[in-house]
Amino acid sequence: MSWLDIGALTDIPREGARVVKTVAGCVAVFRTATDQVFALNDRCPHKGGPLSEGIVHGTQVTCPLHAWVFSLETGQVQGADEGEVATYPVQIEAGRILLDTARLARRVAA
Amino acid sequence: MEKLVIIGAGMASGRALENLLELTRGAFEITLFGAEPRGNYNRIMLSPVLSGEKTYEEIVTHDAAWYAAQGITCRFAEAVTGIDRVRRVVHSTKGETPYDKLVIATGSAPFIVPVQGKDLPQVTAYRDLDDTYKMIEASSKAGANAVVIGGGLLGLEAAAGLRLRGMEVTVIHLAGHLMERQLDPAAGYLLQKDLERRGIKVHCKGATKAILGDGAVEAVLLEDGTTYPADLVCMAVGIRPEVRLANDAHLEVGRGITVDDQMRTSDPAIFAVGECVEHNNQLFGLVAPLYDQARTLALTLAGQAATFRPVQTATKLKVTGVDLFSAGDFAEAPGREDIVFRDPGRGIYKRLVIEGDKLIGAVMYGDTADGSWFFGLIKDSTDISTMRETLIFGPAFQGGAPSDPLAAVAALPPEAEICGCNGVCKGKIVTAIQNGATTLEAVRATTKASSSCGTCTGLVEQVMALSLGDSFKVNANPAMCKCTEHTHEDVRRLIKAGGLKSIPAVMQELGWKTVGGCASCRPALNYYLLSDWPLDYRDDRQSRFVNERNHGNIQKDGTYSVVPRMWGGVTTPNELRAIANAADKYNVPLVKVTGGQRIDLLGIKKEDLPAIWSDLNAAGMVSGHAYAKGLRTVKTCVGSDFCRFGTQDSTGLGIKLEKMLWGSWTPAKVKLGVSGCPRNCAEATCKDIGIVCVDSGYEISVAGAAGMDVRETVPLCKAASEAEVMAIVAAFTQLYRENARYLHRIYKWVDKVGLDWCQAQIADLSNRAALQERFALSQSIYQTDPWAEHAAPQERPKWQPLADITLEAAE
Numbered sequence: 012m013s014w015l016d017i018g019a020l021t022d023i024p025r026e027g028a029r030v031v032k033t034v035a036g037c038v039a040v041f042r043t044a045t046d047q048v049f050a051l052n053d054r055c056p057h058k059g060g061p062l063s064e065g066i067v068h069g070t071q072v073t074c075p076l077h078a079w080v081f082s083l084e085t086g087q088v089q090g091a092d093e094g095e096v097a098t099y100p101v102q103i104e105a106g107r108i109l110l111d112t113a114r115l116a117r118r119v120a121a
Numbered sequence: 122m123e124k125l126v127i128i129g130a131g132m133a134s135g136r137a138l139e140n141l142l143e144l145t146r147g148a149f150e151i152t153l154f155g156a157e158p159r160g161n162y163n164r165i166m167l168s169p170v171l172s173g174e175k176t177y178e179e180i181v182t183h184d185a186a187w188y189a190a191q192g193i194t195c196r197f198a199e200a201v202t203g204i205d206r207v208r209r210v211v212h213s214t215k216g217e218t219p220y221d222k223l224v225i226a227t228g229s230a231p232f233i234v235p236v237q238g239k240d241l242p243q244v245t246a247y248r249d250l251d252d253t254y255k256m257i258e259a260s261s262k263a264g265a266n267a268v269v270i271g272g273g274l275l276g277l278e279a280a281a282g283l284r285l286r287g288m289e290v291t292v293i294h295l296a297g298h299l300m301e302r303q304l305d306p307a308a309g310y311l312l313q314k315d316l317e318r319r320g321i322k323v324h325c326k327g328a329t330k331a332i333l334g335d336g337a338v339e340a341v342l343l344e345d346g347t348t349y350p351a352d353l354v355c356m357a358v359g360i361r362p363e364v365r366l367a368n369d370a371h372l373e374v375g376r377g378i379t380v381d382d383q384m385r386t387s388d389p390a391i392f393a394v395g396e397c398v399e400h401n402n403q404l405f406g407l408v409a410p411l412y413d414q415a416r417t418l419a420l421t422l423a424g425q426a427a428t429f430r431p432v433q434t435a436t437k438l439k440v441t442g443v444d445l446f447s448a449g450d451f452a453e454a455p456g457r458e459d460i461v462f463r464d465p466g467r468g469i470y471k472r473l474v475i476e477g478d479k480l481i482g483a484v485m486y487g488d489t490a491d492g493s494w495f496f497g498l499i500k501d502s503t504d505i506s507t508m509r510e511t512l513i514f515g516p517a518f519q520g521g522a523p524s525d526p527l528a529a530v531a532a533l534p535p536e537a538e539i540c541g542c543n544g545v546c547k548g549k550i551v552t553a554i555q556n557g558a559t560t561l562e563a564v565r566a567t568t569k570a571s572s573s574c575g576t577c578t579g580l581v582e583q584v585m586a587l588s589l590g591d592s593f594k595v596n597a598n599p600a601m602c603k604c605t606e607h608t609h610e611d612v613r614r615l616i617k618a619g620g621l622k623s624i625p626a627v628m629q630e631l632g633w634k635t636v637g638g639c640a641s642c643r644p645a646l647n648y649y650l651l652s653d654w655p656l657d658y659r660d661d662r663q664s665r666f667v668n669e670r671n672h673g674n675i676q677k678d679g680t681y682s683v684v685p686r687m688w689g690g691v692t693t694p695n696e697l698r699a700i701a702n703a704a705d706k707y708n709v710p711l712v713k714v715t716g717g718q719r720i721d722l723l724g725i726k727k728e729d730l731p732a733i734w735s736d737l738n739a740a741g742m743v744s745g746h747a748y749a750k751g752l753r754t755v756k757t758c759v760g761s762d763f764c765r766f767g768t769q770d771s772t773g774l775g776i777k778l779e780k781m782l783w784g785s786w787t788p789a790k791v792k793l794g795v796s797g798c799p800r801n802c803a804e805a806t807c808k809d810i811g812i813v814c815v816d817s818g819y820e821i822s823v824a825g826a827a828g829m830d831v832r833e834t835v836p837l838c839k840a841a842s843e844a845e846v847m848a849i850v851a852a853f854t855q856l857y858r859e860n861a862r863y864l865h866r867i868y869k870w871v872d873k874v875g876l877d878w879c880q881a882q883i884a885d886l887s888n889r890a891a892l893q894e895r896f897a898l899s900q901s902i903y904q905t906d907p908w909a910e911h912a913a914p915q916e917r918p919k920w921q922p923l924a925d926i927t928l929e930a931a932e
C-alpha cells in the first residue's frame with residue numbers, strides 16, 4: 012500500500028463527493044453522513060455517468076444519469092441491474108484523507 | 122531507593138499509583154507534582170458537581186490521608202516548568218527535584234477558540250474543579266444567560282448542568298448535528314429535541330465570530346450575524362494533549378507524547394500516561410483505555426512484562442434522563458451493512474453497523490438498555506451471523522414488532538392539523554369517530570376533513586384505523602419509496618402537523634426504514650421542508666439531483682449547459698455580446714436557441730462553470746434555472762406595443778411575472794406563456810399557467826403541458842388588471858407549492874385536487890392574499906441568483922477536483 016494525502020475530510024461535503032484526477036481517469040471520493048469515506052471509479056459502467064455527482068444515501072450512491080444504484084463499500088450495483096465499479100482503499104487519519112495509490116498504479120499497468 | 126517523580130496528579134497517574142503500590146511497596150521514593158491545588162479526584166464526575174447532584178467531597182479519589190499512608194511526597198499547586206534529561210532533574214517554582222524514573226501525566230489542555238473576547242473574565246473552559254466552581258458562581262445570578270460553545274460530550278454536560286442551575290443556556294455547535302463524532306444525524310436530532318425540551322437552545326452550523334463585552338462578557342456573535350446574550354461563556358470545543366514539557370525536553374512528540382507498548386517515551390528513563398500520550402498514532406480522551414495504560418505502566422515500573430493494547434470505548438452522555446449510547450466504529454473500510462430500528466412514538470432510534478459476521482458499531486437513542494450487550498458483541502468480535510435477523514431487538518428478543526406506518530399518526534397530539542383546507546385537527550376526527558362516524562363519508566360529513574382537495578384522505582383513514590382497530594381497512598396507496606410506508610400526501614401533511622423541520626426529523630418521526638433515505642425521497646423531503654418552513658429550513662444541496670446541485674443540465678458526457686435568463690424572451694445587444702464572448706472564451710461547442718425563447722450554451726466543463734457564470738453575471742444576467750423544479754420560462758409575444766392585433770402589453774406583463782416568480786422552487790417545473798390576443802402566438806394555452814390578453818383584460822388558464830402529455834389549459838379565472846393577474850398567479854403558484862406532491866406538474870396536481878377546489882381557493886380574497894403573502898415571504902429568502910452565490914471566490918475551489926495526482930500515480 013502506498014497512502015497519499017489527497018485533502019481534508021472537510022473538503023468534501025457530507026453526503027457528497029469530490030473527484031481526484033489520476034492517469035487512469037477520475038476517482039470519486041465520497042463522504043457519508045457519518046463521515047465514512049469511500050473511493051470508486053467515477054465512471055458508471057452503464058453509460059459512463061459521473062458517480063461523484065449522484066445523490067449519496069447511507070452507503071450508496073445513485074448514478075445521476077439513469078439512476079443505477081451502487082454500494083460505496085463494494086462497488087456492486089444494487090437491485091436488478093448488473094455491473095460493478097472498481098473501489099480503492101481510502102482511510103482518514105487526523106482529518107486527512109489518504110488514498111492508496113498502489114492499487115491505482117496497478118490498474119494503469121494492467 | 123529509586124526516585125520516582127510523577128508530573129500531574131490526575132486520573133491516569135492516580136490509577137497508576139494505586140496499581141504500582143499494590144505490586145511493590147517501598148520500591149520507590151515517590152514525589153507527585155500537581156498544578157492544581159489538590160490531589161486526585163474523579164474528573165468525570167465534575168458534571169454531577171456542576172449540576173448539583175454531587176459535591177466535590179464526594180468525588181475525591183485520593184485524600185491527604187491516603188497520600189500520607191502511602192508515603193508519597195505531595196507537591197500540589199506546584200507546576201513543573203522543565204525537565205533536564207542530562208542531569209535527571211525536574212524544575213519547578215520551588216527549585217530542582219532529582220529523579221531516576223520520571224512519569225509525565227499532564228493530561229490535556231482545553232482548546233480555546235482564538236476569537237476576540239476570549240480573554241474576558243467570564244469565559245471559561247470545562248476541565249477542572251476551578252472551572253466548575255466558576256460556572257456554579259455565574260449561575261447564582263438569577264436569570265443569567267450562558268452560552269456554551271461546542272455541542273460535544275463536555276459541552277452538553279456543561280449545558281445541562283447550567284440549565285439545572287437555572288441559567289438560560291444556548292449551545293453553539295459548528296457541525297450540522299450535536300455530538301457528530303459519536304452520533305449519526307438521526308440520533309443527533311433526537312438528542313437536540315430532548316435538550317430543547319429541557320429549555321436548552323441549540324444552534325447548529327454556528328461558527329463563533331467574537332465574544333462581545335467591554336471588561337465583562339455581554340454576548341456571543343456568530344458568523345451568520347446572530348447574537349446571543351451571555352453572562353458566562355463556556356468553551357468546550359476540544360482538547361489538546363498537554364505536551365509542552367515533553368517538547369521542551371526534546372522527547373519524541375507527535376500530536377501527543379509518543380510512547381511504546383510499555384508507555385516508555387523516546388527516553389528510556391521517562392514514561393508517559395494518560396491523555397497526554399500518543400500510542401500507535403492514536404490519542405485517548407476517555408478513561409477506560411487510560412486505566413489500561415496505568416496498569417501497563419505500573420507493571421513495567423515494577424519490572425514485570427506488560428503490553429498496552431487499546432480497547433474499544435463506548436460513549437454515554439452523563440445527563441440525567443438522556444439515554445444515549447454509541448460504541449465502536451462508523452468510519453472507513455468497505456463491506457459494511459446497517460440495521461435500523463425506529464419507534465417514532467417512543468422517540469427510539471437504534472442503528473447497528475455490521476461488517477462480515479461481526480457487529481462493529483452501535484448507536485442508540487431513547488432506549489439504551491441493550492447497549493452493554495451490543496458493546497460486548499463489538500469488543501469480543503462475536504460471530505452474529507445466526508442472530509442477524511433479530512439482532513436489533515437485543516438479547517431479550519423474541520418477535521420484535523416491525524416498524525408500523527401508523528406509529529407516526531398515533532404519535533400526533535390531538536391538536537395536530539390533519540386537513541389543512543378545512544382546519545380539522547386529529548382530536549376532532551377522533552371525537553367524530555367516537556360519536557359514531559365509522560365510514561370515511563361519515564367523517565367527511567361531520568368534520569369536513571378530506572372533503573375539499575382530498576389529499577389528506579390517507580391520514581384521515583389512518584386516524585380511523587387507529588380509533589376503530591381491525592374493523593377498519595385503510596385503502597393502500599403506493600408509498601413514497603421503499604424507505605417508508607407513507608404516501609407523498611401523508612408525508613406532506615405530517616411534516617406540517619408534526620412541525621418537522623429537518624430531514625433527520627422527518628425520517629425519525631415517520632419511521633423511515635433506511636439510514637439516509639434514497640435518491641427518490643431525499644429531493645422530495647428537501648422540497649417539502651423548504652416549501653413549508655422557508656424561515657427555518659435551509660436548502661440541502663446534497664439532497665438535490667445533480668442538475669439542481671450544480672445549476673446546469675448535465676449532458677451525457679458529464680459537461681453542463683448554461684442558460685441565462687432572458688426576461689420574457691427579450692434581450693439586448695449587450696447581453697448578446699456577453700453571451701458571444703463567453704462562448705468564445707470557454708470554447709462552447711454549441712450555442713442554441715431554446716424552445717423557451719432564450720439561448721443555451723452547451724458543453725461547459727464543470728470546472729469552468731463558476732467563471733462563465735461570473736462573466737454572464739457581470740453583464741447583468743442571472744441563471745435561467747433551465748434545470749430547476751422551479752420557474753423556467755415566461756414565453757411572450759410582442760403584444761400591443763408592436764402587433765396590430767395586440768390588446769395588452771403581453772411582453773411587459775410576461776417580464777413582470779418572470780421577475781416575480783424566478784428563483785422559486787416548486788414541486789416540478791413551471792412554465793408560463795403570455796399571449797397578446799387569442800391568436801396565441803406565445804402558445805400560452807399549453808403552459809402550466811397561461812395568460813391570454815383580451816380587450817376586457819386577461820384570461821388566466823392553468824394545467825397545460827406539451828411534453829409527454831399534451832394538454833390544453835383550463836380556465837381558472839379572469840382578471841381586469843395586471844396587478845390582479847400578478848396576485849392570482851402568485852397565489853396559485855403558492856397553492857401548488859404547498860399542496861402538490863414532488864415531481865407532479867400542475868396539470869397532474871389539478872387532476873387530483875380538482876379545478877373547482879383551486880378556483881374556490883383563489884376566489885376567496887382573504888385566502889388569495891394569504892397565499893400571495895406566503896409566496897412573497899418564501900421569495901424574500903429563496904429569490905437569489907445561484908450563479909452569483911457559487912461564483913464567489915471562496916466557493917470556487919469546491920468546483921475543482923479535490924486533487925490532481927496524475928503525476929504521482931504514474932510513478
Ligand code: SRM
Nearest residue numbers: 674682714715716717718719747753826827828829830866
Ligand atoms: C433546451 C431545451 C430544448 C431546446 O433546445 O429547445 C430543453 C431541453 C431539455 N428538456 Fe425540455 N427543453 C426545452 C424546452 C421544452 C419544451 C418547450 C417549451 O418549454 O416551450 C417542452 C414542452 C413544454 C412542456 O414542458 O410542457 C419540454 C418538455 C420537456 C419534458 C417533458 C415534460 C413533461 O412534463 O412531460 C422533459 C422531461 C422532464 O422534465 O422530466 C424535458 C427535459 C429536458 C432536459 C432537461 C432533459 C434532461 O433532463 O437532461 C433537456 C436538457 C437539455 C440540456 O442539456 O440543456 N423537457 N422542454 C428547451 C429549454 C427551454 C428553456 O429555455 O428553458
Ligand SMILES: Cc1cc2nc3c(=O)[nH]c(=O)nc-3n(C[C@H](O)[C@H](O)[C@H](O)COP(=O)(O)OP(=O)(O)OC[C@H]3O[C@@H](n4cnc5c(N)ncnc54)[C@H](O)[C@@H]3O)c2cc1C
Nearest residue numbers: 129131132133155156164165200201227228395396407408
Ligand atoms: C467534565 C468532564 C467530564 C468527563 N466525563 C468523562 C466520562 O464520562 N467518561 C470518560 O471516560 N471520560 C470523561 N472525561 C475525560 C477524563 O476525565 C479524562 O480522560 C481523564 O481525566 C484524563 O486523565 P489524565 O490523568 O490523563 O489527565 P487529568 O485527569 O487531566 O490530569 C492531569 C493533571 O496534570 C496536571 N498538570 C498538567 N501540567 C502540569 C505540570 N506542568 N505540572 C504539574 N501538573 C500538571 C493538571 O493540572 C491535571 O490535574 C471527562 C472530562 C471532563 C473534564
Ligand code: SF4
Nearest residue numbers: 540541542574576577
Ligand atoms: S388541503 Fe385538501 S388535502 Fe390538504 S388537507 Fe385539505 S382537504 Fe385535506
Ligand code: FES
Nearest residue numbers: 055058060074077
Ligand atoms: S450512466 Fe449511470 S446509470 Fe446510466
